[in-house]
Amino acid sequence: MKRKQGGLSLVGFLMVLAVLGFAAYVGMKLFPMYQEYYAVRSAMKGLSNEPGVADMSPQRIQELFFRRLYINYSENVKPQNVKFERxxxxxxxxxxxxxxxxxxxxxxxxxxxxxRQALTRRGSGEE
Known part of the structure; x- marks a missing residue:
């Protein structure tokens, strides 16, 4: 009795390779977008821990925010994308x-x- 070998043919292998290649390509397009989003979130969280941030003007907070984003090479967030509410x-x-x-x-x-991020920290003594 002969046993027939089973496995992936060359055409099947190339199709799997094409699907994986396309998924990797899409991932390379999405990764920088989400990396920038996490940089924005990190900058906002850092601002929320800044002493006295609740008493700062929105212009000062925005300046500190964009300094943090500059370090992370963020290029898609512009000043008109940032809003403040009391x-x-x-x-x-x-x-x-x-x-x-x-x-x-x-x-x-x-x-x-x-x-969104709440910025309510008052000075170094209270929170």
Whole structure:
């Protein structure tokens, strides 16, 4: 009795390779978008721990925010994407922006990011 070998043919292997290659390509387009989003979140969290941030003006907070983003090479967040609202003796900072990256020919990958952070820390003694 002969046993027939089973396995992946060359054509099957090439198809799997093509699917994995496309997934890696899309991942390379998405990774920088989400890396920037996490840099924005990190900068906002860092601001929330800044002593006296609740008493600062929105212009000063925005200046500190963009200094932190400059370190992380963020290029998609602009000053018009940052809004402030008064709340609970401090500020609520909201950053809303869109990132668009070309994918293939006339198809784009679009990421809409919207995040908020309460900035209520008062001085170094109270919280």
């Amino acid at each position: 709340a609970n003796g401090g500020w609520v900072m909201r950053v809303t922006y869109e990132v668009r990256r070309p994918l293939i020919y006339n198809l784009d990958v679009v990421g809409n990011f919207d995040t």
